[in-house]
Amino acid sequence: MEDSSRGNGPSLHATLTLPALTIYAIGDILGAGIYALVGKVAAIAGPALWVAFLCSAIVALLTGLSYAEFASRCPRSAGAALYCREGLRHPLPAFVVGIFVLISGLTSAAAVSRALVGYLHQFVSVPELAVSFAFLAACSFLSFWGIQESSRVNIVLTTIEVAGLALVTVAGFTVASELTMSDLKLRLTPHPEDMRAVFAATTIAFFAFIGFEDTANIAEEVQNPRRAMPRAILIAIGVTTVVYVVVGIAALVAVPVQTLAESKAPLAAVVEASGIRVPPILFAAVALVAISNTGLLNLIMGARLSYGMAREGMLPAVLARVHAGRRTPAVAVVVVFTLAALIAFSGGVRVLAQTTSFLLLVVFLAVHVSLLLVKWRESAPPPDAFAVPSVIPAAGVAACIWMLLQYPADVYARGAAVFVAAVALYAVTRRRAART
Numbered sequence: 001m002e003d004s005s006r007g008n009g010p011s012l013h014a015t016l017t018l019p020a021l022t023i024y025a026i027g028d029i030l031g032a033g034i035y036a037l038v039g040k041v042a043a044i045a046g047p048a049l050w051v052a053f054l055c056s057a058i059v060a061l062l063t064g065l066s067y068a069e070f071a072s073r074c075p076r077s078a079g080a081a082l083y084c085r086e087g088l089r090h091p092l093p094a095f096v097v098g099i100f101v102l103i104s105g106l107t108s109a110a111a112v113s114r115a116l117v118g119y120l121h122q123f124v125s126v127p128e129l130a131v132s133f134a135f136l137a138a139c140s141f142l143s144f145w146g147i148q149e150s151s152r153v154n155i156v157l158t159t160i161e162v163a164g165l166a167l168v169t170v171a172g173f174t175v176a177s178e179l180t181m182s183d184l185k186l187r188l189t190p191h192p193e194d195m196r197a198v199f200a201a202t203t204i205a206f207f208a209f210i211g212f213e214d215t216a217n218i219a220e221e222v223q224n225p226r227r228a229m230p231r232a233i234l235i236a237i238g239v240t241t242v243v244y245v246v247v248g249i250a251a252l253v254a255v256p257v258q259t260l261a262e263s264k265a266p267l268a269a270v271v272e273a274s275g276i277r278v279p280p281i282l283f284a285a286v287a288l289v290a291i292s293n294t295g296l297l298n299l300i301m302g303a304r305l306s307y308g309m310a311r312e313g314m315l316p317a318v319l320a321r322v323h324a325g326r327r328t329p330a331v332a333v334v335v336v337f338t339l340a341a342l343i344a345f346s347g348g349v350r351v352l353a354q355t356t357s358f359l360l361l362v363v364f365l366a367v368h369v370s371l372l373l374v375k376w377r378e379s380a381p382p383p384d385a386f387a388v389p390s391v392i393p394a395a396g397v398a399a400c401i402w403m404l405l406q407y408p409a410d411v412y413a414r415g416a417a418v419f420v421a422a423v424a425l426y427a428v429t430r431r432r433a434a435r436t
Helices: 018-030 033-073 080-088 091-120 128-145 147-176 181-188 192-208 212-221 225-254 257-262 266-274 282-311 330-346 349-377 391-404 409-435
Strands: none
Touching: 018 147, 018 212, 018 225, 018 282, 033 080, 033 181, 033 192, 033 212, 033 225, 033 257, 033 266, 033 282, 033 349, 033 391, 080 091, 080 212, 080 282, 080 349, 091 128, 091 212, 091 282, 091 330, 091 349, 091 409, 128 147, 128 282, 128 330, 147 225, 147 266, 147 282, 181 225, 192 225, 192 391, 212 225, 212 282, 212 349, 225 257, 225 266, 257 266, 266 282, 282 330, 349 391, 349 409
């Protein structure tokens, strides 16, 4: 292994093409969330379920556009941490933002490693901690072995996820073919009180779109990232928007709203209502695939983010060491695996998971503000960069603030605790850097 942060070692292997990167981003967004979120959103928005997903897609697109411009300007693996340093011009907020993103990835990976066991129990009895450890180890090994190999696995897993959602869509429209136009209108037309609840439902549905931001952290492993990164992010948001809205409509057509809201497996209920016969454990298997993909992509993100922050001088330089043979950030992979395993085994998943979405919204807010500052300081964007008008990040700031205001006080308290811990870690890191 050699330290690429000093320019005397190997760099990461840039092998991902635009199609592979786009599928990577789609797989990161889809995850397992849609299988559970449909019921939660339906409980709030009723027949306006599909409207809530459409509104959340608009919020996601605003953030995606800001990420797309920064990814074109700064195609390096530090992602949001680098973007905030470019905009805010101070290492502290950049470091804190990077830690927030890292915590979100570690928590997600740890959470799915524990959730995996619950789904596996529908097939075979397994020891929880051993399986959780083995899952994290397998995903980390794949992250180390190569981004190309990881991408191939992601393509397979994403294809299975999409196939499961396609089955739900077919089931929903099978039911729709048997209904009259008045019945369809009744099931899909929101009532005025439903529309008032759409804003509340949007704050939940938005998190079905989380994941596109992770793509920014693998920029150094992408061919022609200045062009490929913006395209992949925006295509992924567009594709998943269509998928979510269509699945939401299919669910409303096939199953009463109350049933969707109360069901632990709302999409399985859609297939059952259509009369299509599938093995009872099908959705357990699809969910198993979806959460496995989520875990893999979050561990990849965490390792590349740590590597990128180390290269930018925000974390210890040892994390920037690249394996000469595999051309991957080997030390960062090991450190991220260890931290994810500690979170999974310590029982801290639940507390951190409840705060993760809040932290990510803070990150998105910081990215929007940073882009506004960058645009304000310059007369024109770089000629080869993807650019959006300033109204986009400005609208993103407003959307993020509005969504942050929906959280209860206890989430703010936990977020503040994470912030204090990140600032303390920053102080320690800076002190050690000064000594060396």
